[in-house]
Amino acid sequence: MERLQKVIAHAGVASRRKAEELIIEGKVKVNGKTVRELGVKVTDSDTVEVNDVKIEREQKVxxxxxxxxxxxxxxxxxxxxxxxxxxxxxxxxxxxxxxxxxxxxxxxxxxxxxxxxxxxxxxxKYELDKTYVAKLKGIPTREQLRMLERGVMLEDGKTAPAKVKFNSGDRKKGKSIVQITIHEGRNRQVRRMFEAIGFPVDKLKREMFGTxxxxxxxxxxxxxxxxxxxxxxxxxxxxxx
CATH class of the missing domain: 3.30.70.580 (Pseudouridine synthase I, catalytic domain, N-terminal subdomain)
Incomplete structure (x- = not known):
């Protein structure tokens, strides 16, 4: 379900603020009934009219x-x-x-x-897995990677356990490549997790999102x-x- 004013705005009828004004003024109907409350939510099956004209919903893409x-x-x-x-x-x-x-x-x-x-x-709460490949400065030990698997403390709290796989390391260049799977979505989380165990990220790519x-x-x-x-x-x- 989506808020009525958002549906009106997405249909291109008016801005969201103008849509709110139209609702308050009694110019919007849902399934033939006038709506004046801003908290109303509608589904795809509901009919919405603005000034007695039915709006066309955007196709979901x-x-x-x-x-x-x-x-x-x-x-x-x-x-x-x-x-x-x-x-x-x-x-x-x-x-x-x-x-x-x-x-x-x-x-x-x-x-x-x-x-x-x-x-x-x-x-x-839905915990959808996201898999990243990180190119690191330095080569972490197995025990250091286990810290990520158990969860590490960041400034905004401890992270949930992660799945970690060591892909490769180059001792001459002091670089390594590690794959990590998390389901949280905090700001710059993967970079901060690796920094927390002492290995800054050079490059980061998200390779999977769910399936x-x-x-x-x-x-x-x-x-x-x-x-x-x-x-x-x-x-x-x-x-x-």
Whole structure:
């Protein structure tokens, strides 16, 4: 369910603030009944009218983007930097990123106009796995990686246990590559976790989100999710797998 003013705004009828004014003025009907309260929520099956004209709902769309480094996880940037929606062409719907990836982090990012779907995938209680590959300065020991598996204390609390796999190390260059899977979504969490055990991250890429991967995509490329993939993600989130 979504707030009525948000549905009106997404349909392109008015801004959200103007939509709120229309509701208060009694110019909005839901299933034939005038609504004046701002807290009302509606489903896709509800009929919404503004000034006695039925609004057309946006079709729900779902995209997977291989976000390059140096791109903002937003739909606009006041500094003129590239944003993730710059890579999705010919889409009339107002899409936005599901969660975020840091400016200097690359990898899998979902974009949609489905607010319920976005909330389902990002809410901490649903525990959807996200897998990252990190290039580190230094080579951590097995015991140091176990600290991440048990959870490490950050300034905003202890992290949940992570799944960690050591991929490779180069002692001459003092570099290593480690794969880590978490289900939380705190700000710069993976980088802070590695810093907490003494190994700053040089490069970071998110390779998987639930059952989805970057297979077949290059940086900057995008594809639409299949109905099966959307259904599978919903099921995974709802079962906490």
């Amino acid at each position: 779902y995209y997977l983007l291989y976000k390059p480094r140096g791109v903002i996880s937003a739909v606009r940037d006041d500094k003129g930097r590239k944003v993730v929606t710059d890579f999705v062409y010919g889409v009339e719907e107002r899409i936005y990123p599901v969660g975020r990836l840091d400016y200097d982090t690359s990898g899998l990012l979902l974009l949609t106009n489905d607010g319920e779907f976005s909330n389902l995938l990002t809410h901490p 989805l991967s970057l297979h077949g995509l290059n940086a900057g490329e995008v594809r639409e999710l299949t109905p099966h993939e959307v259904k599978q993600l919903r099921a995974l989130a709802q079962t906490g797998k």
